[in-house]
Amino acid sequence: MTTASIALVDDDRNILTSVSIALQAEGFVTRVYSDGEAALKALVDNPPDLAVLDIKMPQMDGLELLRRLREKSAVPVIFLTSKDDELDEALGLAMGADDYIAKPFSQRLLIARIRAILRRTEVAVPGEHGEAAPPPQPVIERGRLAMDPARHRVTWAGANVTLTVTEFLILETLAQRPGIVKTRNQLMDAAYHDDIYVDDRTIDSHIKRVRRKFRQVDPEFDAIETLYGAGYRFSDD
Template structure:
């Protein structure tokens, strides 16, 4: 099935050029020039992925993502101002799957879109109900103490409470939970979550880990299952 990409940006030159490039690669596109115009369409008729600019009038990308995350786990890539670390940190903290700083290469954006769509497919049911094979060959649900993960349904529970995760967050947690007690470096977590040899820096993984902890602590204030090994990486606690 042809994937649909929603582009939300107040710069019509970017909308036009990126839309043409995506269509040349076989994608369907929808374009919106501001967040207010996009919100209802993204919720009522969701695309496969959305690319959101942060700096927009009427409703900026951060507010659009905040409202979107109340109702949807739609994969999102943010377009940020060059070297604006605050934008990147806020976007990831609010549940964006990735970000790209302007000015950007259209080839890079297309590669990131393909990578996230492939990662999203890992969390969907297999053909004819067959179980999906996740990161490192794992198949079927994962049970680790109070944690339950079902990759086929993209469903995560902690002590019976639902924890809503983005695709990237799910894959990072799945990688850690597959082998409790084993330290995973940032590079290993990047390989699990970004499988197209696309560069992301350490800060991106750290931001996703912070977001994971925040989500779990919203349902359990004592959550401490994701441990930091300073200078080494992260591990899921081996109870």
């Protein structure tokens, strides 16, 4: 079983070194980058299992790196932001990040977040090989939609649609019960950890991104309905 690879992108070499050593001690394979341009090319050409991006970097900052990465890849991303900088957090999550951690942070917390996301994407997590494997999750089929949680694979009328972990969880929550309205709070609970707080606009941004991705393969896609003042629902008609 291949060990999970983690890419670290930060212009602070002390952070790169200390976090890389901590992750390697936990059994992860690490790759480090101090330049956004070089990191973008590497993340697209040779995707890791997860990337940790710093927001505050010269030349290409973490938000721009994330924006350009999301045009080509759905690799899970945790981004590092300044303490109490809610604007960075909201922008990063709306642009497709899967989680965030405010600096200064504990390495134990970062490793816990990395493990949580990798478990959701069915990647081998070091130190957990002896645990009982969870039962396989059935493929969800709703009209032209097919979702395979075990493989994190989504198709629409047979065409592949690439979603981030967060986008996948939001769509999965809607598709599990077609026709049932899910509030934004319910979608947030499904997509984020208990200690991650996002506002309604972040969920709206994720929904817009999901719709846009589906319309790239089917311009007439309209299966995700907005019920103003209530939330969203999936229609498999």
